[in-house]
Amino acid sequence: MKKKKVNLRDLKPDSEAQHSHDDGHNHSSPDEIFNFRTYLPSIFSLVMLIAGIAIDYFDAFPHFSGWIRILWYVIAYIPVGFPVMKEGWGSIKKGDFFTEFFLMSIATIGAFIIGEYPEGVAVMLFYAVGELFQNAAVKRARGNIKALLDVRPKEANVLRDGDYKSVSPEDVNIGEKIQIRVGEKIPLDGLLLSEKASLNTAALTGESKPDSILKDAKVYAGSINLESVIEVEVTNKFEDSSIARILDLVQNATARKSKTELFIRQFARIYTPIVVFLAIGVTFLPYFFVDDYVFRDWLYRALIFLVISCPCALVISIPLGYFGGLGAASKNGILFKGASFLDAMTKINTLVMDKTGTVTKGVFKIKEIKAIGWEEPEFMKYLTAMEEKSTHPIAKAIMEYKGDNDDYHAREVFEIAGKGLKGVVNGRAVLIGNKALMIANAIDVPTETESIVESIVLVAIDNKFAGYVLIA
Incomplete structure (x- = not known):
């Protein structure tokens, strides 16, 4: 898969594709229309096939024979058979003869040649339905991956x-x-x-x-x-x-193939020609060993062999499994660089990760309040009065503290870049921030704070250290 540059205009979110309910036109979503058009050929072929088999079985129309019958099943075959044959021809022009498209085309056309029209249509229809299920799974996985693009x-x-x-x-x-x-x-x-x-x-x-x-x-x-x-x-x-x-x-995570995918791809290139030559052998070799050799019977068996030996299930299922894995991981906010890393995951025995926002929700909460020389409620009134002036997420966490703060008001609040806040609350000078702020204002900070790994908010009131709050 060739990489291409990401174009922002091609990555419009689903919400931008929506429109007003009173804009005066069809409200069917493009995805719904696309899905219906995608399944329409298979639905048409299925209806034609069932109708043809019913007419054959009940002999409802005496004239349903000869060219009329052939034409009926050809019409049923074209919607599902033509795309497959087109893919096979495209592969042949690129020098890749032995593909599942080639096998399915040979098998179904062969069925028509020996007069097994319903079977030719049915085999191609089942293959087409399988492809539809595959595409639906890929689309769902791709949608999960694109959910990450909201960044x-x-x-x-x-x-x-x-x-x-x-x-x-x-x-x-x-x-x-x-x-x-x-x-x-x-x-x-x-x-x-x-x-x-x-x-x-x-x-x-x-x-x-x-x-x-x-x-x-x-x-x-x-x-x-x-x-x-x-x-x-x-x-x-x-x-x-x-x-x-x-x-x-x-966008290109699926282009990084795992060793299993690469092996299956190489295996299919060897396996498919072998199947084709074996089918040829099944058709002609019995002529030399069987007394009552009938070409039509052995061709029919060779066609059956081609269908059941088609490697499409093997070739499709492995990459689709990896693609689905990448999509499921993306749906849960996990980004893999490629399918090969899914294999690498199986060898992990120790996992080290950042805690905050990874194994936790990433929402700040007060973990501990340590007031020194002050009662906790009064200490927190000074702190919340100051933090009320800030939009910082840690300030919002502190403001979740339950308490009556109506009588405490901050004024002359200044933000000191990279350090914290400085202001006055009810006539007292208050400093709130990190250790650098305390040192800059000659405030002695207890050594016990040095071993604290959580986010810490230090507080000084009237130039004396008054305590701290731990945020996690």
């Missing part, structure tokens, strides 16, 4: 002619300035021009804890801007961005 950005606000214009990320050039509002996804890789930013990089790294960065730091497409409006200078074209590489990885 893609849909538009970019680029500065042109003194104004920000909304364009496709693919149309933005290196060196241009883009603007990202709160809650929007960063559409392209670049350098942060704003003083600071808080980004949700879970779609790229799996880390649910926001990443706080400063000016000139590298930002990656697919990250979500959590706080104020930011500006970014583009450093990579869309097709070279981190998100495009992820999309390419998802």
